[in-house]
Amino acid sequence: MKVKERLTELRERCGLTQSELAGLLNVSRQTVSKWERGTAAPSGKHLSALSRLYGVPLEELIGGEPQPGEEPPVPEKAEAPPPVDGEAPRKRGRNIAVRIGLAACLLVVVIASVITIVTAVLKEPAPPKDRVTIVDQDDLEGEDIDLSKVINGTDGTTIVEP
Numbered sequence: 635m636k637v638k639e640r641l642t643e644l645r646e647r648c649g650l651t652q653s654e655l656a657g658l659l660n661v662s663r664q665t666v667s668k669w670e671r672g673t674a675a676p677s678g679k680h681l682s683a684l685s686r687l688y689g690v691p692l693e694e695l696i697g698g699e700p701q702p703g704e705e706p707p708v709p710e711k712a713e714a715p716p717p718v719d720g721e722a723p724r725k726r727g728r729n730i731a732v733r734i735g736l737a738a739c740l741l742v743v744v745i746a747s748v749i750t751i752v753t754a755v756l757k758e759p760a761p762p763k764d765r766v767t768i769v770d771q772d773d774l775e776g777e778d779i780d781l782s783k784v785i786n787g788t789d790g791t792t793i794v795e796p
Contacts, residue, residue, distance in 0.1 A: 637696060638672035644688040644695070645670075659683055 645655055645666075652666040659666075659680060668674035676684065685692040 638670050640695060642670045644690065648688060658687065
């Protein structure tokens, strides 16, 4: 029996789903699936944790053959093995802290953007510094000019008589 088949058999014998096993080992469900399909192999620390979890010797887990005439014990309820390197609980806490920090930063950026946009839209234009008033052409009223009073000068200019 291959390691991938042995891993599936032992997991099912303990009544665990891939998701439950992944949670106990602090890995993703996809990782457990890859182990059981044979596309990836568990690391030494995960093999050791699986051996303790399933209550089988490491050699039997890797070799896949139970000792002659002996069926491996099945634990009543699978419990999480102790952390192999003591990093798992702290790592999960760091992940949560990083996510909260990123969410807080995103919230600050969104609030600052909204404030900037609102103030830009509501801001009145400042008067020019040189006291020259700029008039928008749309604000001007139309003026009727009597063309009979326009005299075309000889120098190319047009003069309007008052």
